[in-house]
Amino acid sequence: LRAEGVDVALAEVIKGARNQIAFILIDARTGERTVIWDRDERLAYSEDETPRGFASRGRVLHMDAHDPRACARLAREARAGGTIVSLDIDNIYDGLAELLPHVDLLISSKEFPKRLTGVGEERAALVAAKSHLRADAVVGMTLGERGAVVYHEGVFVESPAFAVPGGCRDTTGAGDAFHTGFLHAMLDGEEIESCMHMGCAVAALKCRALGARTALPAAQELVNFLTGEGETS
Template identity: 30%
Template sequence: MDADATARLLCVGDIDMDLIVRVPAPPSRDGKVDGRRIAQTPGGMAANVAVAARRLGTRTRLLGAVGDDALGREALAALTSEGLDLSHVATRHGEATFFCVILVDDEGEKSLVKVMSPAFLPRADEIMAAAFAGVAHVHLTVARADPGLAVAAMARAAGATLSLDLEAADLPADLPQGGGALADLLASVDLLFVSDRSRAAVEPVLGPLTSEGRAVITTRGRQGAMLERSGTRTQIPGHRVPVTDTSGAGDAFAGAFLSAMLDGADDATALCRANAAAALSTRAYGAQAGAPTAAEMAAFLDVDGVRDA
């Protein structure tokens, strides 16, 4: 990204490297399967969303952390080549970079093992006002009070809107009824991304996710997506495409939706573009490899017989 260009979108959260292994099916408990190493590629939800939005032309900044190891250097090199603003990515000396082992089965569906590290998320002292300067929107990929509440406060002070990707798998097992501190974070969110599976898992604990002033997007894989806002509902069907790897499809969706939103698109148009980006992202192994450019997405929508709403 040009040094004098101000980012419009800030993505806050995880950066990692993914080791992708092809298996016929995930092993059962105490089971064993033969696998084939496919690739070692950059990933992390925040990084994936940032790459997806940047490829569609949105100036994007990333706030996160990596270790000072070979994996960290590889991740930063890949993200630099995408033209992202990485001036607020911390390199943690003496710490390992967060990475994931992703098992992709014969249908392209994934199972994932997160190999945790202290460098998984930015620390409170790394969340500085300078990272929020000039951005119109902040996207948070971790539903934890720390650092979530600090990010929400910084976004509000900067006059930026805030979105959150809510995944049931990332929530603590002892989450109290009603959400506790997570409820405080949700109260600050303008736009919530959640899959249908995660929504079914978290609403019995958190209560209804729809709230006055907050839009909720529920992704449904091949069934498309739904956006609920102020009592209205917008639904867009999905695309039937050959699937290689579903890793990062939800992040490609979020990046494309936010890019369209920042360009002034209405809900239906933004959902249409997001669905197309998610479908195209499954064509290649890796969470970022398949994220489309604007030209690729426009061609796909034209060939698939779908026009922007």
């Protein structure tokens, strides 16, 4: 993380706790993955343990929601300081209702809107999910080989997936890669359509090799891919 310029000053060590661990099984035919995951309960983050004066330091606060009440406190602080709150989530956690009203951007796996709302049809589920968020929030889902779709201001915006150069080897982290591309474009002032296009491009390039970070593109490689120039395999 330090090698990539990530500030780890607030990373904590919990005495006696085990690191969380994930075994990831990859289907060699399709690149689809199954994750077997375990997290020591002592790693759970309470609202009282969240650092003060931290959440609004950046332009975006991007979170998962394993500890929703702690995330909600950070989200409130972030929004009060003008920071955009972005959420990536797959499952329903206790306390989630306290977090969602403070979220500006929620792009989840395709299963989450149904889990949240009980609505099966994808677009209808996004509309129903939007009612849990801020009125001006963006809500969406990644759809694997079908790309992604978001719902904002009464309009659906879709972006098709890119073909993975050389074929899909591993989808682990593809959703995270999508968020990376989307947020990068958003912070550059791009419209939602371009943000989704960028997100799908980063996700496709990430899937070229085994590992969640192995094939993530550098900035120029991403530009070359989007403009049809250079080698991306």
